[in-house]
Amino acid sequence: MTGSELVIDLLLGCGTVVTAVLCLTAKDMFQAILLFISMGLLVTLAWVRLGAWDVAIAEAAIGAGLTGALLIATRRQLNC
Amino acid sequence: MFNNLTLGRSAQHKADLPVGVLFMVALAIAAACLFLTMALIDFGPAEQPLVTLVASHLEQSGVENPVTAVLLNFRSYDTLLEVAVLLIVALAVMPANSEQSKVRFISVLVPTERSFVLEAFLRWLLPAIVVTSGYLLWTGAALPGGAFQAGALLAGAGILLLLAGHHSFNFNASAARLLLVVGLAVFLLVGAAVILSSGIALAYPQAWAGILILVIEVAATLTIAAILVLLFCALQVEAPRANYEGLIKEERP
């Protein structure tokens, strides 16, 4: 593993963890949902780095996209 | 710890857990994570007997993409049960209304507020999504892609269509019910039919494996897309008319 690859992996991993923490500490629910979607997209990049292309496509479409849509729809219904 | 579930605005006036308890929980979880990490480092590079097994049997599976081969041939019970889980969730969230079974699956309505950007965008996007989803389904035999990805994309198209406000879906219609079960039904039928030739459920005969997997995948794609759109429908704010009544109720006090 070369140095630049290590930097990318470290950035992706740390970014994912930091986004997850921010998502859970966010005051506003909408903010939390957006951060959760961002985390899904970062994780998608992590799957690509690990060579799991099928999982990456599924995560981008389902994990980030559809879960986000479901969460936002629920938030609108609850008005929170 | 498990009784303090709160929703929305009422969350503020209910007190959170005491700091001491939170600290203990954090400590316990940190210890568990440390233990897991140590175990991981101790474990070292594992032997992977499945790698050679998958590689050596890939030719018999009927597809070239190893993930699709595992999903729909080697471990097809997993996928079968997963489609069943999806169907159960769909049944759980489905609006129970037997009167609506006469209403058509897709009805056209006049949106309360129009978003012209979204509408113009959708004219280009929707056909592209449908074609891409078909491509993902087809290419899943050899390259990354497959039924789940294609179904999720199609569901995305359906949700965008709903958001534009010109159409509404009624999942109690018979056509919709057919879409919801076709994936599981085809999967079960194929799984049972191959008993005739191979004697074991879901063990496809080698010559037919490719085409059988494609048939199952097409049906599963439709079902997955329909169920995911249904989940969104069930969670979305109700149709404009019901929403209007809700507004009146809110204004009363």
Added chain:
Amino acid sequence: MTQAMLYAVFGIVLFGVGLFGALAIAHVMKKLLAINICGVGVFMVFIANASSGVAADYVPHAMVLTGIVVAVAGTAMALSLVVRINTLEQQEEDA
């Protein structure tokens, strides 16, 4: 430290963050987000271990694919329960 090991450790950290969130946060929807984060951590350990050998192991990939779809189905189920609880609470307040 190899790439697989790195991602596995990040997966474990994500799991811990999610678990703590699921136990400590009172808001139900945030609890759900936390459980989802927990799941992502588990998936990451799976995929990282799958790529640790000479050749990629595709069985965990398929299992994670299944897991992602089941996770979204479970989330949707939980969200519909949340909506139901909310409606019942509002009815109680109105009465």
